[in-house]
Amino acid sequence: MGLNYRLLVLVFLLFANLSAQTSKAKIDSINAILVQNSAIKTDSLFTIFQQNLENAQTLNYPKGIGEAFQKIATLYGYEGDLDARLEYNFKALRIFEQHELRMEEAYLNAEIGYQMKRDDMTKAEAYMNRGMKLAEQEVYENVLDRIYNNYGVLKEMQGQLDSALYFYEKGLELVKKRDFTEGYPYSYSNLGGVYGQQGKYDLARNYFEKARQIREEIGDQKGIAENFTQIGEVYLAEGKNQEAISYFKKAVPVAHAQDYRFLEQYTYQQLSQAYKNLRQTDSALFYLERYGVFKDSINGLEVNKKIAELNLNYETEKKENQILEQRAQLAEKDLEVRRKNAFIYGSLALAFILGLLGYLIYSRQKLKNSQLQKEHELQVALAKIETQNRLQEQRLRISRDLHDNIGSQLTFIISSIDNLKYQLKDADSGILEKLSMISAFTSTTINELRDTIWAMNKEKISVEDLQTRISNFIERAQSSKDSVQFSFDFNTKQAPDFIFTSIEGVNIYRVIQEAVNNALKYAEAQNIQVTMQVWDADQFKVAVVDDGNGFDLKNHQQGNGLGNMKKRVQDIGATLQIETQPTQGTRVILQSK
Template structure:
């Protein structure tokens, strides 16, 4: 969903002061460009073109902006150069290339500090705040906004203050503080209506639409979106018309009004391509994919998801890419392509893990930078202290009273410095402890993710096996009904197994009796899935029922058994599977053996199943051996 930040300030031309349509305006400016009589005139025209082309074609806006920067550097006029930097940054921001936008706004800000133009300085600070906001750096954005808001309110720049209030309202929207965001944005709407600022009013309507949508007030959301759409069409603004179509498509998808979502999504797609809005184009494709998925047109849904994935990769939008991977899995499942479904599920898990690790790494880097900066400041303070001591010693022979007074002050300063150092060290230790806690939580999350993957894979194997067996039954209702009931039971079992995983992780410890019960349940489920195979559990009586295992050990043992049995059912063509458990003074031994076809491990491509079993054995500090002879069967032996 596109949220509008209207903190863009331009001081040569007003965003809403259109005497003609946007397209007519840029056509007029382009007509004047070849007749420019000086570099100053040419640069001024390029600046206007860079700004005004954004709603029509962002790529064209960037081309004019880059050309203007080259001329500005040759000309050496800081006023014109700072303006073209600002206009180019605006184009990059609307394209979604935030690092380039930040770089150009910082260049504009440096020149404006040299010029001492306070209005433009705080305007550029606001624009940088918009970049931070779109990069989800809310603290930096709010800091910039509050500095600028204080200046504009004190100096009577009401329109600029209004734009900043809008952006602050959006921050509260992103923080999901909807009541606070609603109060601020309603104040912004009232001001813009009173002052006839229709164009920026449309942007605020769009932000209100996002709030109402999240509050489930869909009728109000639809109304303000359509009001915004009418205004953008009136101004012939291709870019924001496309983004509003996308917002409406998202709203209708949320209401399961798939036909309406398709109508607006397809219209927006054409306009986004025309405007060169690559990121919004990808968002529209994802909305269309969702609409077709809701309509159960899975081939078209898959096509649009694949297109959106390609475009999000081009934009390096990894968070959106992860969402697409997750949404693709059920589409492939519906198309009867379980391998592709599993592929995208694993891709989502891997990318989500990468994003989490990047966030942790960023936090660690920030803490290290802060620590090094404070350490350097402390060294500088220490050097200054040494110089001050020498000065006191030299002056001590002249004025004893002054020396004594100054020494008292010095002792106080030293103690304060020491206290501050101790406080900083304590803060750093606390921060490092928080990072360690986050790492431990991440390890637990990865463990749960792998458990869910393995468990669901086992249950789905049973379901697929049962469905395959239906081929050999005559299509007689009395015979098929029990098979369907069995499939339904396996599906419910999947739910129960997921709950088992969560239970085990929360329980802390489990008894052998509890674990043995779940192994027996699993064997009965396997038997129900394939009646041709005999399953036996041997030796469970010899193990102490009161034996207690930590939840992690219990889950690892259970998953190894599941994976071994699943492999026997899928590949071994076995008629008998035996699970044997023995306990001795040295530890415990688990053996899963079958009388299937066996295999030569050197001649097969080991998949995730074998690798996961070995990984689980390592985490138990145990030993896993897999012995298989072609034609004689397979034996999986775990000792710990």
């Protein structure tokens, strides 16, 4: 009893562990979603990662918790809530430090430094260096490329363009080494930004365009919007305002569709500047106003609150009287609303119950149909197996009858002919020759009977089995005609486990047998070469080549031999090619289609 209990506990723990591992893998797969090129809306991503965080906390899975915090921080960054982004990143960093998740700790230190770049460059560099040193010590190449790129941005912001290029190129080297598709656009965009500042405008646009093309391939819509804006900035720096406006206008709808508010705000500002340069004041003012609206919505929440408070104080006195009147109306309507709600909720509950009952009935019927289908398939499979077994039994019975009855009778005939030849040794030479021919024919018949029995006893014939059979036949042919040189080349290296059906095996064997016999009987060949090659996907090729008399294929009257060969080849769905000319020998090629 105790042993059974312990076994049950062990099985339970095993399944619990497997379930936990499965759940952790699911959490990791959700955390692996790239926010940058996700087609999912930002609000939906918030819900997804928040639920993933709760699942990781339920499992007490530190890596999943930290990475979920980090994803939520990234989403806040896209919304322009920089304080919330920093708060969630620090939550993630504490998790990584406590549980010694060094690679995650290295990357997040660098990421926090990158996010501080506009507020406190000294702290930004400190965090960035801490993450970079840790990643370099442990050689975390799959995060070092991003760290180098982000550190290059800090150098670029400080006007240290040569240092920025150095780190961007280091990041690009690692991206190429890893063949990290998602990493190429960041490196290209960063390099384009530096070249733009250096006045190398064509080179800058080239890098931004390369980044955009890759982002098109991987579906990174936020990155595409960034590249449109960056190309527009290059044109703006060149003084090509119309071209700049074209690209800024491409960026705005993509950024808006992706809820990328910070970029949308910035692009409106750039559009306003471009129209200002063209002295189109109406358009410049329009986009400046759009910029102001976004700036207020992203960065001026406190101002909005104060404005709301002033509006509230202003409207309070006016609305107090309205509120008193509305209370009376609301009291009357409240009862009516409650009655309607009760009716609606009751109807919904009834509909839900009916729907649930319908679904249960449907599911039960579907399960029943599925079981019936499986039972039918099982019956069909059993019947097929039973039929195959009966066919195999019948095949074995026929082959035994052939071997025991006809084989023994043919052997008796040969023995009787040999006795007759001995008794009639003084008889006419013509009679003895006829008896010898009958004996030889009977021996040949026995060999062919054995070949037939060999094929009947098998559902499938292996390459090795067919090779052995052909080799035995060639040995017999060699012994019957010493003056002829035979060669047999069987190449199975590409498919050592190649399998023929019994019909394919026996028909290939018969075609080779017929071709060799024709070369011996009619062609007066001195050299006969038999080759066979097999390879994957049921492909094979057989060739019988002799240096005999050959014949004129066009004017040759086809006998039973060639007709039988063609019929056998058709039966196995293969092709037969005969190449011959008088005095030039003959090539018989059998090949699968």
